[in-house]
Amino acid sequence: MVYDIPTDLPPEIVPLSWLLGVWEGSGHVEYKVGEETREQAFRQRVSFSHDGLPYLNYSAQLWLEEGTGDEPVQVPLTGETGFWRLARARDDGDVGPGYLPPTAPPTITDADGVEGLRDEEQAFPLEVSIVHPTGLLERYSGSARGPRIDLKTEEVLLAPGAKEFTASTRMYGYVAGELLWAWDIAALGQELATHASAKLAKLD
Numbered sequence: 001m002v003y004d005i006p007t008d009l010p011p012e013i014v015p016l017s018w019l020l021g022v023w024e025g026s027g028h029v030e031y032k033v034g035e036e037t038r039e040q041a042f043r044q045r046v047s048f049s050h051d052g053l054p055y056l057n058y059s060a061q062l063w064l065e066e067g068t069g070d071e072p073v074q075v076p077l078t079g080e081t082g083f084w085r086l087a088r089a090r091d092d093g094d095v096g097p098g099y100l101p102p103t104a105p106p107t108i109t110d111a112d113g114v115e116g117l118r119d120e121e122q123a124f125p126l127e128v129s130i131v132h133p134t135g136l137l138e139r140y141s142g143s144a145r146g147p148r149i150d151l152k153t154e155e156v157l158l159a160p161g162a163k164e165f166t167a168s169t170r171m172y173g174y175v176a177g178e179l180l181w182a183w184d185i186a187a188l189g190q191e192l193a194t195h196a197s198a199k200l201a202k203l204d
Contacts, residue, residue: 027198
């Protein structure tokens with residue numbers, strides 16, 4: 001696989017640079033609710049961007065595809081937003097807590113510093129947080145191995161009144177110029193099971 005890496009990226013997001021851009025395509029959601037299995041096609045647009053800081057901004061919007069024919073009606077469904085970054089201890093070179101500015105130079109300033117973050121399996125450890133408008137927040141840990149990312153929830157937070165949701169895993173991969181992803185969830189009293197997947201093409 002071949003993808004261009006911009007030359008002006010913060011070093012810590014270079015291992016995730018293949019995600020950068022806006023992606024759009026089709027997917028399929030399927031999940032058992034009680035005795036019924038609900039299935040539906042959808043369209044999705046996903047954006048990964050950065051602001052010159054050592055993390056990626058993530059956002060996604062989904063539309064259900066309803067009706068038949070060559071041009072099904074697209075009905076807005078939901079969205080999600082979050083942040084993706086390499087996992088490491090935060091120090092005086094980082095922002096925080098809150099809005100407090102750093103009090104020291106950045107710890108990682110070049111490719112050698114990033115390479116030092118690899119784990120025993122030579123993958124980059126990740127921290128990802130994703131927030132849904134339905135009152136769900138997922139905090140993931142995971143790893144990036146080349147053009148593949150695997151994530152699993154370390155913590156799930158639910159707002160009062162949110163639907164029951166206990167765990168999930170996500171997989172992202174860059175295959176033949178397309179972004180493929182799959183999402184398994186444990187919700188509504190059920191064990192972890194297939195929930196949704198999609199194939200997205202990068203927009204110019």
